[in-house]
Amino acid sequence: MLRFGRSKLYDQIYTDDALTEAWRKVKSGTAVAGVDEITVPMFEARLFVNLKTVQDELRRRQYYPQPVKRFYLPKADGSKRPVGILTVRDRIVQRALLNVLDPVLDPHFEECNHGFRKGRSVQTALDQVGRLVQQEYAWLVDVDITAYFEHINTARLFKILKAHLSDRELLRVLRAILDVETVVAERMGVWQSVTSRGILQGGVLSALFANL
Numbered sequence: 001m002l003r004f005g006r007s008k009l010y011d012q013i014y015t016d017d018a019l020t021e022a023w024r025k026v027k028s029g030t031a032v033a034g035v036d037e038i039t040v041p042m043f044e045a046r047l048f049v050n051l052k053t054v055q056d057e058l059r060r061r062q063y064y065p066q067p068v069k070r071f072y073l074p075k076a077d078g079s080k081r082p083v084g085i086l087t088v089r090d091r092i093v094q095r096a097l098l099n100v101l102d103p104v105l106d107p108h109f110e111e112c113n114h115g116f117r118k119g120r121s122v123q124t125a126l127d128q129v130g131r132l133v134q135q136e137y138a139w140l141v142d143v144d145i146t147a148y149f150e151h152i153n154t155a156r157l158f159k160i161l162k163a164h165l166s167d168r169e170l171l172r173v174l175r176a177i178l179d180v181e182t183v184v185a186e187r188m189g190v191w192q193s194v195t196s197r198g199i200l201q202g203g204v205l206s207a208l209f210a211n212l
Contacts, residue, residue, distance in 0.1 A: 008167060009100055009101075009104070009165070009167040009170050010167050010169040010170040010173070012100050013058060013093070013096045013097055013100055013170075014054075014055045014058035014059055014096070016055075018096045018099065018100075019051050019054065019055055019092060019096060020051070021095075021096075021099065022092045022093070022095035022096040022099065023047070023051060023092055025095050025204075026040065026088060026091045026092050026095055027040060027044065029091070030085070032085055033085075033087075033088075034066065034068070034069050034085050034086050034087030034088065034090065034091075035066055035067050035068070035069050035087060035183055036066060036087045038087065038088055038089075039088070040088055043088040043089070050088075050089070051092075053089075054089050054092060054093065058093070061169055061172075063093065063173060064176050065086075065090045065093070065176055065177050065180045066086075066087045066089070066090055066180075067180060067181045067182060067183050067193065068084040068085065068086055068090075068180055068181075068182045068183070068200055068202070068203075069084065069085040069086075069182070069183055070082055070083070070084050070085075070182045070183065070184045070200060071083060071085070071184070081201065082149075082150065082200060082201070083200065083201050083202045084182060084200030084201065084202035084203060084206075085202055086202060086203050090203070091203070091204070093173075094177070094203045094204050094205045095204055097170075097173070097174075097205060098204050098205055098208060100170075101165075101205075101208060102118065102208065104164060104165070105164060105208065105212055106118070108164065108212075109211055109212075112128065113211060114128070115207070115211065116207035116208070116210070116211060117211070147198075148210065149198055149199050149200065149201050149206065149210060150197055150198040150199075151197075151198050152198040152199050152209065152210065153198075154178045154179075154198065154199065157178065157199075157209055157212065158171075158174070158175060158178060160212055161174055161212070177203075177205065178199070178209075181193050182200060
């Protein structure tokens with residue numbers, strides 16, 4: 001029988017409960033297929049076998065993410081936002097990872113950070129602005145970082161992850177996710193592999209990485 005060393009955080013990712021809960025979240029999301037062309041309904045048709053396969057890959061330390069399908073969404077200013085579509089199996093793994101990582105990393109974020117955090121929203125941000133107005137702050141500055149996700153330095157991001165996480169297997173999977181290649185559609189439906197820059201929006205870990 002194969003035996004594997006214990007990784008406290010990592011081992012929480014592939015429990016029956018963790019993967020089942022992750023699947024419930026993924027099922028309610030987009031049904032669009034990733035590069036393997038397996039849709040959510042197709043995955044669900046053999047749900048038990050598919051989840052057990054993912055669980056076994058994670059347990060044996062043999063899980064690696066598949067390439068991400070990239071396409072572009074038009075923005076109001078006429079530019080386009082690159083978005084990634086993960087395979088269903090990778091969405092499930094990322095959701096399970098998020099459930100483990102969020103309680104560890106979220107406490108390190110600034111109190112003024114309201115985006116993509118549990119228990120926070122536009123309304124909590126407005127409430128904080130209201131309190132600042134009552135304290136007689138008079139200036140509001142509106143700024144934006146151009147193409148922020150695409151310009152995130154993944155090497156620096158990984159160093160930050162290592163500063164907060166000591167689980168080697170967990171870090172290996174996170175490194176693989178950051179290094180995953182992307183494929184983009186070209187003319188006549190031909191797909192081409194490209195080297196990813198920064199991180200793609202689309203996976204549930206993207207917002208956590210961005211906040212970090």
